[in-house]
Amino acid sequence: MKFKSQKIAYYFFALSMLLLILQIVYGFIMGFAHMGYDVLHDFIPFNVAVTTHKNLLVVWLLSGFMGAAYYIIPDEADTELYSVPLALIQFVSFAIVGVVAVIGFHMHWWEGRKFLEIPRPLDWLVALNVILFLANILLTQIKGKKSSTTAWVLTMGLVFIALLYLPGMIYFENISVDSFLRWWVVHLWVEGVWELVMGGILSYLLIKLTGVDREVIEKWLYVIVGLTFLSGILGTGHHYYYTGGPNYWLMIGGIFSALEPVAFLGMTIFAVQMYRKGNKNHPNKLALFWTLSTAIVSFLGAGVLGLAHTLPAVNLYTHGTLVTAMHGHLAFWGAYASLVLAIISYSMPLMTGRKLFDTRNGNLAFWLSNIGMLCMTAAFGVAGVGQVYLERIVGLDFMVVAQELHVHFFVLILSATVFTVGILLYIIDFMKHGLPSEEALGTEESFEAVAG
Amino acid sequence: MLSKRQAKIFFLGGTIFFAVIFLALSVDSLLNGIPKNTNAHLLTEQVARGKYLWERNNCMGCHTIMGEGAYYAPELTRVYSRRGPDYIRTVLNFEGGWGPRGRKMVQYNFSDNEKEDIVAFFEWVNKMDLNGFPADPPLKQ
Known part of the structure; x- marks a missing residue:
């Protein structure tokens, strides 16, 4: 760690870990309900569980991104953070808003709009909070001695995350219009500006871990985020096929979303090539594993499994089925969850000075969580394809089909158990690092010396 | 070989170009397509x-x-x-x-x-x- 203000990232990462565990708990509640054991129905009905599960995901990932920015930006700008107290206030208020939202969901204080269920008054607090965050990051960049492409791509990603949240805060009486603009937020986040954040963090990690020249990495960063927007912006059209939009979206959405895997493939080739070109002596093997797995699994989850059901002729039958859950789980895991775990694995030893680089727990955590998630994806996939055939092709009643799918949710729960063991081991390693320490200042240089 | 500057132009140019098309189609969808298809x-x-x-x-x-x-x-x-x-x-x-x-x-x-x-x-x-x-x-x- 170069600057002591970077350690503010630790609080955000710790919050991420806590919310991740909670997210998994709600996932199990839903898995059991799908299997026929909706035992908590009277206290936590499915719609509460699903809303909590999805929003916890969004909040823990955003918390991870914010932590990453607080760690990376001072380093890249070569200066202390603009204001540590402001960052602390922002952290506390962010955590409070998150907790209030989760408790609120249990009291049915929500908006029933997929992914954007946080009620309007809290939306304003989120917006205010994000302004505080962005002000701190931008002022740090401006006062910094250096200005890097990596830092600006990351920052612009975060700025656009905030701007694109706004269309989701307008109320429309027409549910189709509501849905149209809801995807401006959700799609242009995860298949657009979140990929700027992803590209920025991945570049930073690759520069640090492989030692490849910054200019080379940043040049390819532009190409990849360029490909992302080239396909991703009009790729939004795949959400407009069957929700009331005009029929030109079938063609435009089909063509451009079929190109979306290219951007993810670019990300994979980029990361693997940089690793191969680079010096392979960096001691933090776990950070490298997570960095490469982010690039590879995001291609599988977001790219390949997205393509599997994005063409209009296929999507006509898979739209609104468990096939979407298959794609969603591996895509979020590969692209964003793994990314946050990568930056945590890289930065924790540098913030705390404890070199847990290649521990047994850490390795097991990596493999169990990835294998568990791949098996979960397979279980969702089998359930989804079964549902599509029985309900959408053969025309059986929804609930008749749901009963046939119980067994696949048993497999899902088994796989999720493996996944959860992996995550718990990751968190145990996280806690073993202890708290950030000022004694760790300047440690980065010595690691880079080892790498060099 | 591609330079960093060219890569940047590709990124900014492509993004702006496709964002403009997307905005135009969105306006058309919101003003014409959706009201018609949903019987507003x-x-x-x-x-x-x-x-x-x-x-x-x-x-x-x-x-x-x-x-x-x-x-x-x-x-x-x-x-x-x-x-x-x-x-x-x-x-x-x-x-x-x-x-x-x-x-x-x-x-x-x-x-x-x-x-x-x-x-x-x-x-x-x-x-x-x-x-x-x-x-x-x-x-x-």
Whole structure:
């Protein structure tokens, strides 16, 4: 760690870990309900569980991104953070808003709009909070001695995350219009500006871990985020096929979303090539594993499994089925969850000075969580394809089909158990690092010396 | 070989170009396509109240509509023609919670007016032109 203000990232990462565990708990509640054991129905009905599960995901990932920015930006700008107290206030208020939202969901204080269920008054607090965050990051960049492409791509990603949240805060009486603009937020986040954040963090990690020249990495960063927007912006059209939009979206959405895997493939080739070109002596093997797995699994989850059901002729039958859950789980895991775990694995030893680089727990955590998630994806996939055939092709009643799918949710729960063991081991390693320490200042240089 | 500057131009140029096209198509969709396909002129105050209730109770947290939502309970885009208004009214406040084949729905306590709002909302959604969704099952006997 170069600057002591970077350690503010630790609080955000710790919050991420806590919310991740909670997210998994709600996932199990839903898995059991799908299997026929909706035992908590009277206290936590499915719609509460699903809303909590999805929003916890969004909040823990955003918390991870914010932590990453607080760690990376001072380093890249070569200066202390603009204001540590402001960052602390922002952290506390962010955590409070998150907790209030989760408790609120249990009291049915929500908006029933997929992914954007946080009620309007809290939306304003989120917006205010994000302004505080962005002000701190931008002022740090401006006062910094250096200005890097990596830092600006990351920052612009975060700025656009905030701007694109706004269309989701307008109320429309027409549910189709509501849905149209809801995807401006959700799609242009995860298949657009979140990929700027992803590209920025991945570049930073690759520069640090492989030692490849910054200019080379940043040049390819532009190409990849360029490909992302080239396909991703009009790729939004795949959400407009069957929700009331005009029929030109079938063609435009089909063509451009079929190109979306290219951007993810670019990300994979980029990361693997940089690793191969680079010096392979960096001691933090776990950070490298997570960095490469982010690039590879995001291609599988977001790219390949997205393509599997994005063409209009296929999507006509898979739209609104468990096939979407298959794609969603591996895509979020590969692209964003793994990314946050990568930056945590890289930065924790540098913030705390404890070199847990290649521990047994850490390795097991990596493999169990990835294998568990791949098996979960397979279980969702089998359930989804079964549902599509029985309900959408053969025309059986929804609930008749749901009963046939119980067994696949048993497999899902088994796989999720493996996944959860992996995550718990990751968190145990996280806690073993202890708290950030000022004694760790300047440690980065010595690691880079080892790498060099 | 590609320079960093060229890469930057590719990124900024491509992004701006496709964003402009996307915005233009979005404006067209919002002003022309969606109002036509959804029969916006039939969207009465009662339908709007029904939509409000749909969101207020997070029906999308279990069901799907226009294929969007969670995948725990049936797709409701065409529920008005599939089940009819009486069935919908019965399900909403069913004593002990509607529970076909063991999967439970939350028991609501809607007033008669609210039930009519929800029925009106489903009736309006039922008439939408959704480019062929939901498709008729090809192998249905």
